[in-house]
Amino acid sequence: MKMKHIARMVPLALLALGSGHVTAAGFQLLEQNASGLGNAYAGSAAVADNASTIFFNPAGMTQLKEREVSGGMNAVLPSFKFKDEGSSVGALAGSGDGDDAGSWAFIPNAYLSWALTKDLYVGVGMSGPFGLVTEYDEAWVGAAQAQKFDIKTVNINPSIAYRVNDKVSVGFGLNWQRMEAEYVRTAAVASAALASTNVTLDASDDSWGWNVGALFTLSDTTRLGVSYRSKVKHTLTGDLKVDGTLAGAAASLTTGKAEADVELPDTFILSLTQQLNDRWEMLGDLSWTGWSSIKKIDIVRTSGTLSGQTVQTLDAEFRDTWRVALGANYKLNDDWKLKFGVAYDQTPVRSAQLRLVSLPDSNRTWLSAGAQWAVTPTSKLDFGIAYLIVPETKIDNDQSALGRGRVTGTYDSSVLILGAQYSMAF
DSSP, rough: OOOOHHHHHHHHHHHHHHHOOOOTTTTTTOOEEEEEEEEGTTTTTTTOOSSSSHHGGGGGGSSSSSSSEEEEEEEEEEEEEEEESBOOTSSSOOOOSHHHHHHHHEEEEEEEEESSSSSSSEEEEEEOOOOEEEOTTTTTTTTTTEEEEHHHHHHHHEEEEEESSSSSEEEEEEEEEEEEEEEEEEEEGGGGTTOOEEEEEEEEEEEEEEEEEEEEEEEEEEEEEEEOOOOOOOOEEEEEEEEEETTSSGGOOEEEEEEEEEEEEEEEEEEEEEOOOSEEEEEEEEEEEEHHHHHHHEEEEOOSTTTTTTEEEEEEEOOOEEEEEEEEEEEEEEEEEEEEEEEEOOOOOOOOOOTTBBBBOEEEEEEEEEEEEEEETTTEEEEEEEEOOOEEEEEEEEGGGGGOOEEEEEEEEEEEEEEEEEEOOO
16 A cells, blocks of 8 residues: 555544544543543643653653654544533424433544754644534434534644753644534424425545643742644535435535534643652643634535525524633652642633533533553553543523524533553663
8 A cells, every 4th residue: 555545644534533423622632642631631731751741831742752652542432412401493393302412422633743953843633622422312302403513623743842941842743624514403494294304414624733842940849731723724625415205405505515614622731740749730721712712603505596695603602711720740659640730720611501502501610530550661541531521511502593492401411531642762
């Protein structure tokens, strides 16, 4: 097989695996490694103990050995259970609560760091920074708003880092990002009360972004890391298809080309690590995500007689969010390190009226634990587990004027994450 074919297949394989369910606020995925999972990703921009620092802070490569590789997998099980409390679907077909809209997903990552000189490092990372899947049973009470919403991303991140002196390192990276989206809902046709007619948008785009970071060694026991990842603007293009008994029954349901603009948010991280003594280390994180870049998503026709017309608008009106995390490491012996972490993650969703059935997001609290095993002097294996507590979440999304009914009720949600990461110097 030619190398160019292999290069194309690797990101496609990551897309296939990384149909990531939302785990951080919004549909951001923090699981860019598994080694930070046990600490709830506290200290993410300052830890720099394996090559996955390329994603969180590329300046951290200067803390690594001459050549390092790291790869891992996180298995995520979210649960979104809806309870109807008076939804009104009018003449639309739909009943029931849709069962659990969450299911297992697997999010892989891989990184390589290489020292060109004692102070200059290069590296590359592959991961999936955003993702979401919610999928309900067909003909549930909110089917006209969404049956399935699936977002996948793969991010390839070539990076460079330079050690300015013993106290300061800086890093920079470019990001090629592939985004794919599938959105399925029941057609909002009042006369189709007993008909099965679905509208599906299947679209994708490739785009570019960048990231930058700095790492400061404040003392022998204290490190401060700062990093920033830019927004990435996607113009998703693809097909709008109508399937079922009433496909083509109205001009507005004609299959054709369509597009939608989505500007994925930027992120700023401030991290601190403090070695308290020979056994205990404390880690902290404060991060900000610019979710206000997503206000409305217009799905626009780009072919046929309706070219240029907006066929649907997803009203999100997201707000910017903050996340705070605190972690601790305990060195049990020369081979084992134990990890602990807690975090609070703010949702970008402003209210029950703006909450989407495709993204029933809410604030969440992380409880995490993990361990690191030094397999050999040059390799280590990290394990982690996290449980995300999500309070009962209200929704009252009224799209009756657009023919898609009013969904009123509560969500009982939670997330379980299991992860493993192998890192090696050579």
